[in-house]
Amino acid sequence: MSDNSRTILSRRAVIGALGIGTGLAVIGSPTSAADTGIQFTHGVASGDPQATKVILWTRALDLSDQAKNILGKWEISATEDFRALAGTGTFKTGPKRDHTVKIDASGLEAGTKYFYRFLVGDVTSLVGHTKTLPIDDTNIDLAIVSCSNYGQGFFHVYGEVAKRDYQAVVHLGDYIYEYAEGGYDNPEVLAQGRKAEPKTEILSLEDYRKRYALYRTDPDLLAAHAAHPFICVWDDHEVANDTWKDGAQNHSDDEGDFKKRQSAAFRAYMEWLPIRESDDTSAGKIYRTFEMGTNASLIMLDTRHIGRDRGLTYGEDLPMRTTAFHFAEDKTPVAVLDPAEVAKLPAASIKHITVPFLISKDGAKPMTDWEQVKVLDPAALPAGYSFIPDAPKFAKDVLGNAERSMLGTEQEGWFSGELAKSKAKDTPWQIIGQQLLIGKVGIPQLQDNEIDFTKSKFINAKLMGFFRMLGQMGLPMNLDAWDGYPAARDRVLADIKANANNAVFLAGDTHNAWAFDVADATGDKVAVEMATPGISSPGFESFLPADTKRTEEALLKVSPEMKYVNANDRGWMDLTITSDKVSAQWYFVSTVTKPEYEVSKGPMKHTLKGTHTLA
Numbered sequence: 035m036s037d038n039s040r041t042i043l044s045r046r047a048v049i050g051a052l053g054i055g056t057g058l059a060v061i062g063s064p065t066s067a068a069d070t071g072i073q074f075t076h077g078v079a080s081g082d083p084q085a086t087k088v089i090l091w092t093r094a095l096d097l098s099d100q101a102k103n104i105l106g107k108w109e110i111s112a113t114e115d116f117r118a119l120a121g122t123g124t125f126k127t128g129p130k131r132d133h134t135v136k137i138d139a140s141g142l143e144a145g146t147k148y149f150y151r152f153l154v155g156d157v158t159s160l161v162g163h164t165k166t167l168p169i170d171d172t173n174i175d176l177a178i179v180s181c182s183n184y185g186q187g188f189f190h191v192y193g194e195v196a197k198r199d200y201q202a203v204v205h206l207g208d209y210i211y212e213y214a215e216g217g218y219d220n221p222e223v224l225a226q227g228r229k230a231e232p233k234t235e236i237l238s239l240e241d242y243r244k245r246y247a248l249y250r251t252d253p254d255l256l257a258a259h260a261a262h263p264f265i266c267v268w269d270d271h272e273v274a275n276d277t278w279k280d281g282a283q284n285h286s287d288d289e290g291d292f293k294k295r296q297s298a299a300f301r302a303y304m305e306w307l308p309i310r311e312s313d314d315t316s317a318g319k320i321y322r323t324f325e326m327g328t329n330a331s332l333i334m335l336d337t338r339h340i341g342r343d344r345g346l347t348y349g350e351d352l353p354m355r356t357t358a359f360h361f362a363e364d365k366t367p368v369a370v371l372d373p374a375e376v377a378k379l380p381a382a383s384i385k386h387i388t389v390p391f392l393i394s395k396d397g398a399k400p401m402t403d404w405e406q407v408k409v410l411d412p413a414a415l416p417a418g419y420s421f422i423p424d425a426p427k428f429a430k431d432v433l434g435n436a437e438r439s440m441l442g443t444e445q446e447g448w449f450s451g452e453l454a455k456s457k458a459k460d461t462p463w464q465i466i467g468q469q470l471l472i473g474k475v476g477i478p479q480l481q482d483n484e485i486d487f488t489k490s491k492f493i494n495a496k497l498m499g500f501f502r503m504l505g506q507m508g509l510p511m512n513l514d515a516w517d518g519y520p521a522a523r524d525r526v527l528a529d530i531k532a533n534a535n536n537a538v539f540l541a542g543d544t545h546n547a548w549a550f551d552v553a554d555a556t557g558d559k560v561a562v563e564m565a566t567p568g569i570s571s572p573g574f575e576s577f578l579p580a581d582t583k584r585t586e587e588a589l590l591k592v593s594p595e596m597k598y599v600n601a602n603d604r605g606w607m608d609l610t611i612t613s614d615k616v617s618a619q620w621y622f623v624s625t626v627t628k629p630e631y632e633v634s635k636g637p638m639k640h641t642l643k644g645t646h647t648l649a
């Protein structure tokens with residue numbers, strides 16, 4: 035990244051060019067007398083750069099007749115005056131694809147900066163800036179971003195990214211959020227006009243289109259798109275919270291067929307994001323590789339939609355400890371606590387029954403009185419009694435189930451092949467752009483008096499007590515991340531060990547900044563992970579409100595692979611790749627809930643070729 039002074043396309047310039055703030059027309063909103071004729075309503079964008087081609091995007095419609103298809107022209111040039119064109123052609127768009135335009139501009143020079151624009155009649159779009167990938171050992175600077183929630187805050191991060199010089203912006207997902215107004219936003223931010231469109235949770239193709247159209251009126255996001263090519267993958271919220279291949283936590287039966295919703299979401303994503311389309315992307319396969327010159331292969335994975343099995347939750351999937359009862363004929367069942375005694379009895383006469391335990395300083399004793407067990411109300415246990423999670427059974431049989439997949443068999447195989455191809459070319463770095471933390475995160479043992487439960491919608495003292503106990507049993511904090519798919523993680527890390535030269539995982543999703551040394555199943559350090567904070571979505575501080583320093587200490591203490599965490603701030607990460615070093619420099623913004631903010635430089639971590647660890 036170069037310094038701030040090299041502003042290549044400022045937020046102000048974009049606002050001026052688009053007339054944002056003075057009545058930008060968005061499809062679905064009433065058309066005023068001024069909003070007539072041809073307009074490029076959502077600026078320009080570029081994406082999926084390769085050495086000789088790049089996707090160019092815009093949205094053009096005739097506001098006087100939105101049912102009409104329109105014809106236009108595109109131009110790309112190495113000079114800002116467009117005198118000599120490196121490429122030009124025509125386009126046609128209309129309501130069938132929500133008036134979006136996508137061009138794959140090819141025949142370009144590698145490692146070159148270009149200007150591009152669109153024209154319909156005498157109406158010209160904003161001029162965008164883009165770059166092709168190099169084919170030599172040029173150093174690569176990437177902005178790594180994720181989790182931009184319109185109703186949670188201002189997109190200052192996009193504005194800052196727009197001002198700086200990058201090869202590309204890598205967006206690790208949660209580009210939009212699907213919630214209804216009031217579902218997952220900040221009242222202080224809503225009061226400043228950042229209201230959801232549509233107001234309901236988005237379910238249909240029209241809904242998803244309108245949500246993208248809303249986000250793309252944000253001047254900071256528009257500026258970032260106009261300034262750099264984006265390389266995007268989706269996380270869960272591009273469809274619905276905590277999604278997997280066949281469903282989502284935030285999808286209920288009364289919201290219709292999930293697959294129909296998912297395909298509507300995928301279609302709107304393809305229409306609105308500058309991603310290269312193919313038969314694969316139509317089928318929802320967006321995992322793909324970018325050769326960043328000779329220094330790095332950027333391998334983008336989909337850890338959400340294409341092959342992921344349902345995520346586990348402690349609420350639904352954690353078995354509780356049982357006690358064996360012997361059911362002898364005509365007799366009251368008797369608890370048998372000694373496993374050796376249980377083994378001697380006929381198996382058919384033994385039932386393992388979930389019972390609560392009396393917890394005292396002497397330990398935990400199961401409830402053994404059958405009369406008491408028989409009439410037990412799990413919601414109203416006698417004083418001192420609790421159900422106890424069966425952590426070893428959960429870890430072995432449920433969490434440890436080798437069949438559970440994160441990537442799906444096809445993507446796992448593809449990933450292995452991409453690593454091997456990159457290694458065969460002697461490419462020093464395999465950068466893996468994906469959503470979820472792969473480093474292991476334990477449950478911080480913060481005490482109740484350290485947590486301000488009044489500030490959290492997610493946790494209370496009872497739940498925290500339960501979490502602390504799970505943590506003491508060695509269970510991970512976030513079952514939605516790779517921690518919830520340990521067998522799949524082991525397979526991926528074994529692959530890294532066998533087939534990569536130097537692997538760097540990128541991650542988003544958590545809204546916080548992290549760095550890890552990542553060890554495989556044998557304990558060998560095989561990769562590092564550098565994770566970017568969210569652009570505006572709230573992070574750990576909203577889940578577990580406590581003194582930030584204490585939270586960070588507590589997280590580091592229970593997570594030996596973790597080398598860095600910022601549990602409080604929104605921002606982004608600059609990734610610089612040279613032939614022998616990859617560095618992450620974190621940046622943070624002072625607030626996302628107010629229009630005025632400051633940027634601060636966070637720490638820098640790097641990894642040297644051959645070390646597989648952070649320095």
Ligand SMILES: [Fe+2]
Nearest residue numbers: 181208543571
């Ligand atoms: Fe997110």
